[in-house]
Amino acid sequence: MSGAMYTQHQMREVIHIATIKQIASEANVSSTLVSRVLNNKPGVSPENRAKIQAIIEKRNYAPNAIARWLVTQKTSTIGVVMETLTNAFFFDFIDGIQHKAEELGYSVVFCNGNNDLDLILGYVDYFSHGRVDGIIAHYSRLNDLFYKKMDRTSNFVIVEGNVPGMVFNGVQVNNFEGAYRATEYLIELGHKNIVHFTGNLNFSCAVERKRGFIKAMQDHSLPVDDAIINTDFLEDLAYNKMKDLIALGIIPDACFTGADKTAYGVLRAMFEHGLSAPKDMAVIGFDGDVPDTRSIIFPKLTTMRQPFFELGCEAVRLLVNSIENPAALPVTTILNAELVVGETC
Secondary structure, eight states, X not given: OOSOOOOHHHHSOOOOOOOHHHHHHHHTSOHHHHHHHHTTOSOOOHHHHHHHHHHHHHTTOOOOHHHHHHHXXXXXXXXXXXXXXXXXXXXXXXXXXXXXXXXXXXXXXXXXXXXXXXXXXXXXXXXXXTTSSEEEEEOOBOOXXXXXHHHTSSSEEEESOOOTTOOOOEEEEOHHHHHHHHHHHHHHXXXXXXXXXXXXXXXXXXXXXXXXXXXXXXXXXXXXXXOEEXXXXXXXXXXXXXXXXXXXXXXXXXXXXXXXXXXXXXXXXXXXXXXXXXXXXXXXXXXXXOOSOOSSOOOOOEEEEOOHHHHHHHHHHHHHHHHHOTTOOOOEEEEXXXXXXXXXX
């Protein structure tokens, strides 16, 4: 075969990426001026800014993240640790984080803890070694080890976590107040025999919702001795507990559940026994979630909807304020749930 032969390597186009010093030399300006353009800072004339920007584009300049960190000690990145990223329940929260971080000029790295404490703690350790400027953790389990680990990091915000006596940047839903309002709403509708299907009481939010229910009942002189039914945040246990009540011939006037999925478990058991809400028993949930069961067309659930998007935005705002103002005191922001009246009350 005649003619020249070229390897794939030889034929590949070579792209030369310039440095700040090279761009400054070509533009006949200082490196400081180039840095101001790259960081969109003032103090550069329109003519110089246009000239420098044209050279940056021509020379394919890309900022070196490691070099920038060495100068600024900032990565402009936030690490987010969550118990799970796969539950649609959290999508608005994630969207809020991304929206606010982009607005404030930060990138975000999400880690899925897969409901495994060791994995969650491992991610906290990973982020704590200078890989991000701060950490947002969505975690409401009552676990001292997690909070001690977080307290050793420099900048962090905990969403839905609550530890008496510990001060940190946090964002919470007012679970007590939301539960109180949900229970009082049932009372105002004329119900007196009201039960509470709790959430998982290993979570502070479930504990607060239970407290809110009890306080509302006590404030209206209604009995609570047999009103608490311990379940979790999922459908199946609530479904089985409601079936047990029905088998005993016990149908309360109304129930407040510690989570929407719990409410859907209650409604599923009622449906299977020919009962409906609110005709046979009124049902109100908490969260703004969707059912796992797809074989039943559920009525629109009355619920206390959490402001997930706002939770995410506020978590980023607090964290960035902590990063950029190291002397700022810790703040806990408390947001209220919204009563959304559906078809079950």
